[in-house]
Structures are given as C-alpha cells and as structure tokens.
Amino acid sequence: MHNKTRNPTGWGFVEDAMSPAERKALIPMAGALFGGQLPEAVAAPTAADISLPPSRLPIPESLAHVLTDDHDARVLHARGRSYPDLVALRRTTLTEAPDVVATPDSEQALLDILDWCARSKAAVIPFGGGSSVVGGVNAEGMGAFDGVVTLSLQAMDQIHDIDQRAATVHAGAGILGPALESAVKAQGLAVRHFPQSYFHSSLGGWVATRGAGHFSTQHAKIEDRVQALRVVLPDGRIAETQRLPAGSVGVDPNRLWCGSEGALGVITSVWLRCVREPQHRVGCGVAFDDFPSALEAARMLLQSGIYPTQLRILDPYEHMISRLMAGRSAKGALMVLAFESAGAPVDGLLQAAQDIAAEHGGRVQQGGDSDGTGDWKNTFFRQPYLRDAMLDHAGVVDTFETAVLWSQLPDAYHGIRQRVLDALQRECGGGAVTCRVTHAYSDGCCLYFGFFAPGRRDALATQWQAIRDAAAEAVTAFGGTASHHHAMGRMHRGYARDELPEAFIDALHGARSRLDPEGRMNPGLLPEPMRATMPAPTGSSA
Structure with missing residues (x-):
C-alpha cells in the first residue's frame, strides 16, 4: 500500500500537487495560451x-x-x-x-x-x-x-506468485503500479506498463478499463498481457480462467472481463505477462519541422518491422508546452524514441529508426537542453496536476484520445483539431489545442488531444460539455474510436453505438442477465440495447 494521502477533490496524491514554484511558473504560460491574464485562483x-x-x-x-x-x-x-x-x-x-x-x-x-x-x-x-x-x-x-x-479493492493487493520461467506475476487486483513493479523486479522481471495514473491506479483497474501504458509499442494494451483472471460474480460463483500462452477453445473468456468496468463481476486477481528486466536501453529525440512528417516517419518505421519500446510524437503545440513548463522554447514536432532489451544490444535498431526518420526530415537531437525528450518525460506524470491548478484559475482544461488508421492521417489530426478550436472559440472566446501520438501500430495510431481555454466559474461544466461534444462528433466524423485507452465509462456510453454492433450489445446484456440478473453491478454503464426485447427465433410461434 502507498503511504501518501489521496487527494479527495483532485488528482493523485496531496503531497504531489503542484508546488508554489510550479504554480508561479504556470501563470505566464497559461496566460499566453489563453491570450490574457488568469483570474485569481480559488483553491479546491x-x-x-x-x-x-x-x-x-x-x-x-x-x-x-x-x-x-x-x-x-x-x-x-x-x-x-x-x-x-x-x-x-x-x-x-x-x-x-x-x-x-x-x-x-x-x-x-x-x-x-x-x-x-x-x-x-x-x-x-x-x-x-x-x-x-x-x-x-x-x-x-x-x-x-x-x-x-x-x-x-485496494486491500486486495497481495503478490500471490511469480513464475520466473513463464515470466508472469499473479497479483491481487488492488495492487498499485509501483508496488507491482517493485515486486517483480526482485525476481529479475519488469511490468513496464506506465499509464499516466501509474502511481495511483491498480492492476485490476488497468484490466477492467483496457488501459495502455507509456512503454507499450510492442505491448500496447493491457488485455494483450493478461494470461488469466479470477472474478467473483454477484451470484456467489467464482470464475477462474486457465493459465495458457494461447488457445482457441471458443471465445477467449479473459476478454469477457477485460474492459467490463465492473459491470460483469469483480476482478479479484490477475495473472499478468511480464518482460525480463531490461539490461540494454538506448533512446533519443528526433525533431521534425511539422507533425505530418513525423507521423509518416512513424508509419514507415512500424511497417518496416521495427518496434521501439517507446514511440511518442509531440505536435508543435504539445512540444511547446512541455518546453515552456521547463522554461525553454521549442519549434516543430518531436519524436521520442526508446529501445530496450533484456539480452541483446539495441543500438542497431535505434540507428535504423534514425535512418528512417531522416528520410522524412527528422533530425536527431544531441541531448541536454537541446533534446526535448527530458522535458516531456519530466512533465508527463505532472500534467494532470497542471489541470487541477488551471482549474483553480477557472480554466477549461482536459484531454481526449482516439485511434485512427494511417490512411486517415493527417486529415483526422487537422480536422479534429480545427473542430475543437472552433468549439473553444464559440464557448470560451479562444484557447489552444495540442496533440501527441501516445501509441502506434502497423495500421494506425492513437491521437491524444489536449485543450486549454479560459472559462467562467458559473459555467465550467456546460462549457466543457459543449467542447467535448464537438470533439466526440469530430472523432466520429473522421472514423476514430471514442476511446483508445480511457475506457467507455458513462462519458462514452452514448457514443458506443457508433462502433459496437447492435448484436454485440445484445450479447453483453445477455451475459449480464445470466451473471447479474438484478443488474446491481455498476448499473447504467452498458449501452442500452436498441430493442427492448430479443427477437423470437425464426419459425417460432411466440
């Protein structure tokens, strides 16, 4: 268990909130983003x-x-x-x-x-x-x-077993990221799953929301790393899936509960695939004049069969903010590359990635203050605390993410960004939109947008809702998913129909009716079926 104090009205831990020095540096940066001075802060x-x-x-x-x-x-x-x-x-x-x-x-x-x-x-x-x-x-x-x-579930945080030969850990669903990583490291293994909520999110939460982590190009989504699950059902039964490297006996039972967000039972423990503790690490920053050039370099990199352990791309606006928070300036886009291995040098892979990047105008950064990767890594876990501080000043500040195909880029990036900018202008009189690629695949990538705008204290919720509605409509228009790794929750429930087949929604409700007939587990989470009743079988007299 952690020894810090959970913030009851803000992100993370009280001890990790933005310091007075950070807040002092925030004011001119936020003022520049908003085009003017910030109102006085009102503490949470x-x-x-x-x-x-x-x-x-x-x-x-x-x-x-x-x-x-x-x-x-x-x-x-x-x-x-x-x-x-x-x-x-x-x-x-x-x-x-x-x-x-x-x-x-x-x-x-x-x-x-x-x-x-x-x-x-x-x-x-x-x-x-x-x-x-x-x-x-x-x-x-x-x-x-x-x-x-x-x-x-946070008291159910025990390490039950570590299988070194299979490189798996069996742990209680309530264990937090740092404790899990520490436990397997003692056995020469590593989890290497670092969501932005890493310090105060749980293993069971990662699985129940189909989360994704920071070092995850090869192991992007947590569901791909789940070997087996143990789930307590509301009717008193316990479901435990079998530990296997793979199988084809019907539908994968693990996938029924991965992403279920507590609506189909309570995940109590997880067998998770780990990696060997990395012994070889190399990385660099690569500067590009523009975001589309960096996107094209990433596409060619992955489709060439080169998979960095970490691949992030900051658009010029995200790059600028990360540098401003460190008291420096920046232009253009930045690609963050890192390779890791437990048993073989990876310098050759980094060089191959740099060569591909160079073919698309990428320039390898030399490190130190000229390399924005350090500034971005330092601010990554701090960004939600930045949101809290800006909310003190009546800022409308949030993020949303989607995943699109490479064939939809860069049009989706430009189109979504412009629609959100238009919404910021309508609702708040202006603002800024940033974007970064957080996860990339051979067929597409995750675009993670942030928006910042001056708000009115008496209308923050309605301003935010109008902007988020515009963002969701834009994502749908450009063929993206409502959520790449933030889960569905109640926020995306209404948009689930744009990407979930009606028959699948019916199947989810069928599963729920058998596992939880009274519908007591996280009610109101699943999207409602289009039809109130299931159709009668063909030929039935019912």
Whole structure:
C-alpha cells in the first residue's frame, strides 16, 4: 500500500500537487495560451467542505470491519477524476454519493459483502485506484436501488506468485503500479506498463478499463498481457480462467472481463505477462519541422518491422508546452524514441529508426537542453496536476484520445483539431489545442488531444460539455474510436453505438442477465440495447 494521502477533490496524491514554484511558473504560460491574464485562483475544497446526503444503509456489526459510512471515505469514492467530476466536487454539494464504502481484504470478505448488498438491494461499484476520467466509478443514476456501495479493492493487493520461467506475476487486483513493479523486479522481471495514473491506479483497474501504458509499442494494451483472471460474480460463483500462452477453445473468456468496468463481476486477481528486466536501453529525440512528417516517419518505421519500446510524437503545440513548463522554447514536432532489451544490444535498431526518420526530415537531437525528450518525460506524470491548478484559475482544461488508421492521417489530426478550436472559440472566446501520438501500430495510431481555454466559474461544466461534444462528433466524423485507452465509462456510453454492433450489445446484456440478473453491478454503464426485447427465433410461434 502507498503511504501518501489521496487527494479527495483532485488528482493523485496531496503531497504531489503542484508546488508554489510550479504554480508561479504556470501563470505566464497559461496566460499566453489563453491570450490574457488568469483570474485569481480559488483553491479546491477539502473533503470536510463537501455536503453529502445521509447514508441509507445501516452497517451490520458482522461486517463493520470492512464497511464504513465515514464522510471522508464517501467523498473520496463518490467521483472519479474527470474534469466534470472535479467541477462537481468544487460545488461542495453532492446529491449522489456511495452510502457505504467496502474494503474487503479477501475473497471471502468480498463474497460476504456482495451477499449483504443483495439482501440490502444495493448497487455495487467496483473501485480500483479511482483515477477514472470517464465516469466509470461514479455513484450516479442509481435511484432504482435502496443504496449504493462502492467496493474498494485496494486491500486486495497481495503478490500471490511469480513464475520466473513463464515470466508472469499473479497479483491481487488492488495492487498499485509501483508496488507491482517493485515486486517483480526482485525476481529479475519488469511490468513496464506506465499509464499516466501509474502511481495511483491498480492492476485490476488497468484490466477492467483496457488501459495502455507509456512503454507499450510492442505491448500496447493491457488485455494483450493478461494470461488469466479470477472474478467473483454477484451470484456467489467464482470464475477462474486457465493459465495458457494461447488457445482457441471458443471465445477467449479473459476478454469477457477485460474492459467490463465492473459491470460483469469483480476482478479479484490477475495473472499478468511480464518482460525480463531490461539490461540494454538506448533512446533519443528526433525533431521534425511539422507533425505530418513525423507521423509518416512513424508509419514507415512500424511497417518496416521495427518496434521501439517507446514511440511518442509531440505536435508543435504539445512540444511547446512541455518546453515552456521547463522554461525553454521549442519549434516543430518531436519524436521520442526508446529501445530496450533484456539480452541483446539495441543500438542497431535505434540507428535504423534514425535512418528512417531522416528520410522524412527528422533530425536527431544531441541531448541536454537541446533534446526535448527530458522535458516531456519530466512533465508527463505532472500534467494532470497542471489541470487541477488551471482549474483553480477557472480554466477549461482536459484531454481526449482516439485511434485512427494511417490512411486517415493527417486529415483526422487537422480536422479534429480545427473542430475543437472552433468549439473553444464559440464557448470560451479562444484557447489552444495540442496533440501527441501516445501509441502506434502497423495500421494506425492513437491521437491524444489536449485543450486549454479560459472559462467562467458559473459555467465550467456546460462549457466543457459543449467542447467535448464537438470533439466526440469530430472523432466520429473522421472514423476514430471514442476511446483508445480511457475506457467507455458513462462519458462514452452514448457514443458506443457508433462502433459496437447492435448484436454485440445484445450479447453483453445477455451475459449480464445470466451473471447479474438484478443488474446491481455498476448499473447504467452498458449501452442500452436498441430493442427492448430479443427477437423470437425464426419459425417460432411466440
């Protein structure tokens, strides 16, 4: 378990929030982005400042050691960490919140809690690290139930086994990224999965949301690294998939729960594929005059069969912001390249990548202050804290991501960016849009956009919603996914129909009706089927 304090009304840990020096440097940078001076800051409230409705669920004495209706615990688990979540917390009154927070430390405790929830007619929301930015853990819209129980998995954080020969780790779903990495490192292995929420997100959360990490060109999505799962179902059954390197006995059962976001049961432990601890590491930054040239270099690199361990591309605006935060200036786009290996030198691969980049106008940076890779890496984990600080100044600041085919680029980049700029102008009188490629494949890549605009304190939620609607419509128009790795949650639920076949949505509801007939697990998450009832079989007299 970590020894820092979770921020109840902001991102991450209280101890890691932006320092006074960082905030001082932020003001001129944000003022330049917004085209003027920032309004005075208004600090986020504390948990004690927030009003909640009284708990509706009396806690039985037999479960008092794993249940609490403590005010601060309910506030901490009431919302994820999306921009609208933070805005809602700053209003200091939540009309919907979990009645009880449960923290089981074993599967038996979890089964007892789920049994009590069933008897209490309570909805259940599985909760990992709480870093959801899509409304996946919010206690909202559950009025049909007599109460809401948020199920924190963070006490189920044990390392159960490490299989060195198979290079896998079996760990509890509640274990956080740093603890998992530390445990396998002692055995000569590494996870090397670094989402931006790495320090306070959980293994089970990664799997339940189909997350992606920082060093992930070859192992992009977490579902590709899941060897097996153990899941507790609301009816008391336990499903455990078999540990295998591969198989073809029907549909892969792991994929039923990867991305399920707690709607089909509670993931309690995961067998995860690791890598050998890297012994050889090389990397560099490559500068390009423009983003499309860098995109084309990345396409040719991957389609040549060269897969860097890390491949990121910052467009000129993202590059500029990362350098401004370090007190420096920048022009053009920047590609961040890194290769790792446990057993063979990788200098030749780096040189081959540099050669391909050079064919598209790329210029290898020499390191030091001239190499923007260090500035970007230093700001990567700090960026959500930057969002919190800018929200103090009434900034409308958020990100969204999509994945598109190479054949849709660079048109998708330019088109999506322009539509969001237009929305910023309409809603906020201007602003800035940045983009970076966070994950790349032989057939396409993930475009991760950020937007910054001056807001009005009394209209932040509506301004944000209008901008996000414009972004979602643009993503759909250019053939992208609603979410590459942030998950569906409640935020993307309405857009799921643009990419999920109706028959698949019906199948999801069919699975739910068998596993959770009362629909108590994270209700309101799955997209509703188009038809209220399933069609009768052909030839049936029904």
